[in-house]
Amino acid sequence: MRIAKEAGVKHIYNGLGMVVGQGAESFKLSTGKEMPVDYIKEIVAKA
Secondary structure, eight states: OHHHHHOSSSSSSSSHHHHHHHHHHHHHHHHOOOOOHHHHHHHHHHH
């Protein structure tokens, strides 16, 4: 990501949204409940 920024790439994605989305679907399949996606994104972003 650092190299992309240095090269002037304007939009850089780290894949966090995709990982959380996949986790949310897995959670729903396993538990039948909705995962608190926004809360999980906050926690993962701090890690």
